[in-house]
Amino acid sequence: MSPSTADGRRRMTGAVMAAPALVLFVLFGVVPLAGVLVLSLADWDGLGPLGWAGLVNWRDVLADGATWDALWLTVKVMALSWLIQTPIALALGLFQAPRGRGRAFFAVLWVLPLLLSAVAIGLTWQALLDPSFGIGSAPGLGRLARPLLGSPELALYVVIFVIAWQFVPFHALLYQAGIRQIPATLYEAAALDGAGRKDRFLRITLPQLRYTIVTSSTLMLVGSLTYFDLIFVLSGGTGGPGTATRVLPLAMYITGFQSHDMGAASVIATVLVVTGLVLSLITTRLSGFTRMDSRQEGL
Amino acid sequence: MWALSDQTILKDSVEAYNKDHPDKKITLQLFANDDYKQKLRVAFGAGQAPDIFFNWGGGALNDYVKAGKVAEITSADVDHGRFTPSVLKTATFDGKVYGVPCNGLAPVVLYYNKKVLGQAGLQPPKTWDDLLAAVKTLKAEGVTPLSLAANSKWPTLMYTEYLLDRIGGAQVFARIAAGDASGWNDPAVTKATKALQDLVDAGAFGDSASSMNYDQGASTALVYTGKAAMTLMGTWEYANFVKAAPDFVSGGDLGYTVFPTIPGGVGDPGAIVGNPSNFLSVNAAAGDKAVAMTYLKEYVLNAAQVDAYLKAGSVPPVNGLEAELAALTTADRPWLEFVYGLVKKAPTFQLSWDQDLPSEQADPLLTNIDKSFLKQITPEEFGQNMSKAA
């Protein structure tokens, strides 16, 4: 067998192997992405024929204060989620990492929220926080017997808390895994140098965890663009009270599937995509998204 | 055919039809309430809509009519004269009927816990001033005067609907529903919105209203547990009380009355709002329209079905039911007579606004109602926002 035919066959096989993922992703990822752009220029109520609208949807949606409110809420959810979840997940990861029966017991309990679906979590917390029949009527917890999800000022923070409740376990697992990978020799060397707990944490643990931090942060940030299910259920599908929890995905859903303005909804979707792209561009630029794209310039 | 999953009587009628017509059966698909409307819309968009579909009439049905998706139901197909005119109007557009009423009347009424009102030495409120006075007394007693699931938004809308009807009369919203957006700036709209905010300021809804989602049942539970005195809700709430707290109803503790009158209001005090009824409409692209029409004519609200509804505790919008009602032996009779009398005497029966307006205005309406309830916007801003959204 001559090298060139072997090489050719290798390439052929490669193309065959690469094709299914490509087809799937292009069909349901790239084509719809183009579709969103096209629809954002269309006038369509989901029932009748598609009409051409030009930039009218864009003008209307961008001129609508509600869009910017939704974007701002999304950014707020994103930033606060990261600020709250990262330290807790890191702390829990540090606690879980050493092996031992006691710690393993905690670890099993802590992972439980991960197993509940967002819908289940939403229904649970909605009932739990009901001021009349929820947890607030338990002795000693009277402070919770107030309209938490009903307060325009507090609802968003309650949502952010519930999001943290749902996702911290996953990120804690990530950190636990990361911490377990740090070679013990590093700590031994530092101990010989007489480094204290704080020093060891700052000089060894944190730097060694940098990839974990990047991975976890990226998943958190990009993921926060997609918090739809939980908020949908917690707010009874309305993004309320008022519009206090109407983040971009919810605004898009309501515009498209309740008000039946698919054009305007597609504009919001485009904003969502652009936000996502900008975000991942920033995180990858800042960090060089893990090792695998270190060979690639850009992106 | 598509309908909601709680429509068991409708299901029986389809089975009866199928038994009589084994060669041309109707298949029935049942859905939960929450996203039925969205599913229906999507199915029409996908060209997979059912031949017969359950709906609320009003602007949402008119959307489909305007898109040419719904077949007219002429008086040759189904006798229009059998049904309560104020109800049939909800499915009539440009003088043509597009839906047949298919279940019970669902006006919104004021429910109250007799024990709680009695302990506070109160009568059910007849006027707005009665209501405000009752709010004060009940608050002093440590009871939430009015239980409201404001988190769901649409229960709050019921107050605004009644208030506007009482203050400005039915024609104010009729003008808006006809497409005149400037109607939102009518002073009566501002007054009605203001009246609701006054009620909020008076503490009528307690602290928890904004957190309560209707589907969770807390707003119902507050009334039968005596933590709240009254609640404004559609007639389906009666069935909820029966289901959740049978002793409360059979013990005679549940009271119901009409929405109070308002001093200086020009609206008819007998006018009602709510859901006149649900309707069955026929897909314009239906494979066999004759089948659909036969079903609608002979099986929907026929004598057997009317009887079944009455036994189940709801009154269908059919003329001349007095004798049947009087002959009932069930415990629900006073309730049914109350509802039937209410509708019969009502000069107008306004469909819930979120159903009556074109669907793209439903969300802005509910959002602005909620914002005004939360006092994030003034009554004037409510009108301005709505006229802009229309």
Next chain:
Amino acid sequence: MTTVRALHRAVSGGAALVWTAIVVVPIYWVVVTSLRERAEFVTSSPLALPGDPTLANYQTVLSGGFAGYLLNSVIVTAATVAVTIVVSLMAAFVIVRHGSRWSRLYFRLFLLGLAIPLQAVIIPVYLLIIRMSLYDSLLAIILPSAAFAVPVTVMILVSFLRDVPRSLFEAMVVDGATEWRLLLDLAAPLARPALITVAVYDGLQVWNGFLFPLILTQSDERAVLPLALTLYRGQFGIDVPATMAAVVLSTLPMLAVFVLARRHLVAGLTAGFSK
């Protein structure tokens, strides 16, 4: 020194307890509520044990078509995970084995895909599904779900396979192995921990997915569990204990998987995400 350490232990132990309470109390509440009678729910103290525990709520849920919803969820999850894993493993293998411009471009496409929120493209996906006559079928959930799981799966598998020494591949090539053999006999077994991780990760996402089923299916017969939870709430009307029983039942399968795969999950996370 020892007092400082004791203090540290006390603080970290205390914090661990606080978080445990935050996690466990709601779950405890779900379980006890699901065992309460409906009438008791509105009168009892929320955290007290049920006075007269009942399984009636579970009966309500189970007789409400639970088995069908569960089956749908299992089918959708298993099929999505299988499709995702197979196509992603092949893709990752190609990316690692071929250093060409095309394969780099190919990889970059998936990295870009990481940033596309699935919510944003739901309207065109919905149109596409209608055009493909897949609307209201389980396949309507499976295909898009798999497509959106591919980018992150490829990324993890690539980062894992990159660590496989090239010499291992070369040795097999010298022995005359085809690319398919390399994939099946070398890459797949070596990537096992990462495969388990992504399977669990993708599986969780699909199992809990709500938006695709919400938009792309309509009938009761095609409803998956998360959708069924919202349906249940509508059906039961105002029955919190029954809703909580549905929550518990919908979580049990995941709990079982977790108990079985816990070790692999942690090991896999170590291998897949953290380097």
